[in-house]
Amino acid sequence: MRGLATATGGLLRSSSFPGFAMMLLLIGVNAVITTGFLRLSSLVSLLNLITPLVCLSMGLGIAVLSGGLDISIGAVVCLVNVVLVTLSGQGTPLAYAVLAAVGAALAVGALNGIVIGYLRVNALLVTFATQSVAGGLALWIMPLPSGQLSPGFVEGYSSGTFLALPVALLVVLALLGGWGVLRLTPYGTYLLAVGRDEQKAYVSGIDTRRVLLVSYVLSALCAGIGGVTFSANIGGGDPLAGLSMTLNALAAVVIGGISLSGGRGGVLGCIFGAVFFALITETVLGASVAAFYQDLAAALIILAGVLGMNLLQRATAIADGYRT
Amino acid sequence: MIALQCKHVRKRFGAVAAVDDASLTVNAGEIRGILGGNGSGKSTLAKILAGSVRPDGGEFELEGEAFRPASPRDSHGRRVIATSQELSLFDNLSVEDNLLLSALPRKGGLFVDREALRKEAILALRCLGIEEVLDRKVGTLSPDQKYLLEAAKALAQDPRVLVIDEITSALYREQTEKVRRVLRVRADSGCAVLFITHRLPEIQEICDSVTIMRNGRTVGTFGSCEKNENELLAAMSGVDVAELVRVRTPLSQPAPGTRSEVVGLSGYVIPGFKERVELSVSEGEIVGVAGLQGQGQSALVRSLLGVKRPARYRLLGTDRTIASPQDAVRCGVAFLSGDREQEGIFRARSILENVGVVAELVQRKRVDKLAMLGKYNVKSDRATRPIVTLSGGNQQKVVISRWISIEPRLLLADDPTKGIDVGSRREIRRYLHELARAGTAVILVSSDDEELVELTKAFDPARVVVMYDGQIVHTLRGGDISTENIALHAIPRKARP
């Protein structure tokens, strides 16, 4: 009994808990509001739709844990989408097209990582600039929405299963598994140290510049994978469609309990935050708010969520003895 | 066998020479104390050895081989480890992660070996007797536990040269004893230990020998039993040994109270400390606050401004609550900080802006700024240039004239002459005297005992209070005011219980 109590206590105090609770709450609300919400087929299609945001949030979570921010992720999605659709439209085998697209994402991540980690420019502003670099490239490659991905690819994503699990779920689980493995390596600990205080981490003998480079590459990798699933969702190319995901991913990360000052929180929370997010925008708003008010409502919810989480974090940080 | 040799190490931060010419040689198996007052360069030297500060000059040798500490990783690689006075602990990591952060044990080349990590952590904690912190959150540990953890972290890396930077001030007697034993064991197995401290008894109890530093230079190296405490003090403060005798003259009686009280503290607790403080300062009085670093002097003066929390005390005869510096300034309280960069100057802004900020922007008074600058001898041909173009001394004079222009009732100063040239210091003292003669009460904290003596000994009314652990432990007046007396009362002779 005591074991259960301490485990529950630990769960309640975990930083991902508020996000988890909010997610459950929203699932409950949706189950009531939307008829047929809990049917397997609608859950799976929701899952497919949500996965890009979940991937982006996980990557952004890593960047934020490192003490920075990556607002180029939406533009990376656009770039990946455009590269994938263009290459596959030109006849490149799908596997290579996907690799090239993800490779483009990694290049952006490396650029971010080098300018932030080695040239020591403010992360927020660097990724703001690379957002235009990646977005501009996407627009250049494909000025207007066009192209079509092979139906086989699209179908494979939306209805395919492997070991009885939908492809989208497997992608998320794979990323989560990757993060789990990473946490078991020294990098996982270094990441949290650098995020909390780069100077102290340096003094402790950590190569902080390399840790930052890796973090931004990983963030871009997750954005790249998210971009591939996003492409499967929309079925074609659109150079601007991914941009709005940046802010949603940011909100998901904050709701998921990751502290914007770095070093606190876990990627699991990002998943809860992303699900919460996507549920709000895809279903609740869709059902009950008039079309023209949806953007405003979504933005206000983000605002409330971020402000609320920041205030909550400040309170718990004081309780835990952190210096504010 | 010589473990470490440093020759002519130098380091400047801006205009200040933190380390001016430091050389020392330490043998393997030796515990060398590094003794020095505030600003003697001991911590900077430690950071240079640890690789986190880049030296301007100097040569280093480890066991005869050249050594260039280019980064903390570099120093760690050569097993030169230093503890950090500001603590390099992470409150978002577990105790075991903190302990072995620099050398996480691996499994299969790629993963952290959690079991080995835990075992090594327990061992590291056990040798300093703090196993109980193992599963606690670092942020909730008490200061003594944190410092021991910092020491354990350094020890866990099996150093060849270990630099311990002032950890004992936070420790209780038994803990210091444990540290002594652990260091002895390490030294006996070949490690060279540099033990930085300001506590004289520890030199004899813990160290084999001692190097004294003053003003950034290494002044001399002796066996730990060669010199007695007075002689060590003399070397640290640069005063002649013969003058270092305890002077027992009767305290001069304070003049009958014809001056009105400006600030009165009774039952006042300085944030971060436990004991209550009683202090009353009248118009035109100068009170110097002395003592070792971190004994509450700075915290006292800052708390009166209401910087972190509201402060309740008697100001100008009435009980007031000062909730913010804005309140304080409105009541005529001025604050002069020694940390010009962070708290004094507005770097890129012009000299004129820097002078006029309080008078013109906060109190809405018109001030003839150029006249003030001229009066305070601030040398600058064009007052519209950024204040950073001035020397440190002149910058501080601009800041002082900023406060003088509002004719404050109370001036609180926290080490205002830190890092300033001798000539400017003399001038600043003169301005403070003038200010006091005009009726301002002055409470001035300083780590420079000579400064306090010069400021107070020839002025009436003036006194020096010596603080330790948040309390005023002694008051010196008149003929009693001397650097020797300050030093005598500042350093604890008996160890803490």
Next chain:
Amino acid sequence: MSETPTSKGWRAARTVAANRYFVPLLLIVVFFGLGQLLIRGYGSLPNVGSILAAASLVTLATVAQVLVVLSGGDGIDLSVGAVMSMGALLGPMMATSLGPAGLVLGAAAVMALGSGFGLLSALGIRFGNTPPLIMTLIMASVVDGFTLATTQGQPSGTIPGALLSIGRPIVPPLSWILVLTLALMAGVGLLLSRTRIGRGLFLVGSNRRAARLCGLPIGVTVASAYMASGAISAFAGYLLAGYSGGAMLKMASGYTLLSVAAAVIGGTKLSGGEGTIFGGFLGAVILTVLANLLLAVNLPSGVRVFVQGVVLLLVLVAYSRGTRLRA
């Protein structure tokens, strides 16, 4: 010892180079020179006038940005573009429904709205423990959503004729929009040099701790900067509607990045406390000339966005690197 003519020349050259406007002015000359080489009639007064007119809009956005960045504390306003778009859509709507004085009242109304959003940003930053970058990023979405909601996707009302003519030249190279912008710049400049809050802004941004210890009202000063930014951005949007002859949702979103880049190029330090309105103007002109060149050479919009991103990156690497890890 007398100076030789050459050493006197070097000394003069060094003083000129040390002037803070040297690099921006040099860049303008270089880009303009390129324009002259590539395009016929580039240096003609009418063409210069149209460049300056376009630059006016970027200038207004930059002035807004400079004020926020000056306030320090990692201050930045990523909602400039969104508030501008709001001004472009809602301003003319309000102007046409506010009667005869509508032109001016519409401007005033939309500026009040903009400053309201700015105040919300400032409150969220101060009391919500949220960094300015994040707060204003979210605020941009809120403003966009608000604009969509209030216009119901259908910007109604025509744009007042007077507003439509602001882009037209008075006497080349002057145009009404340029005159209005210069007037606003002068007004802001006066506020910054004559009022207590304006003068205090530089000090608050330069060193918050010292400013606090001096008793300066930090909260009010910072909030004023964000409110002013909102008001000026809204006004810029209002003029944008006239200049473009129409208004669309999110039409001004690109101005945010331009305003940050122009502020930095013009000498405003992202750490706060340092910067000038005039420098912002120069930065805006540089970026407009650059964009104009790219457009004239018929480069697709994607390339233009790409180049803007690269330019900002280069500017950041050149001017905004942080402190070293090893002192």
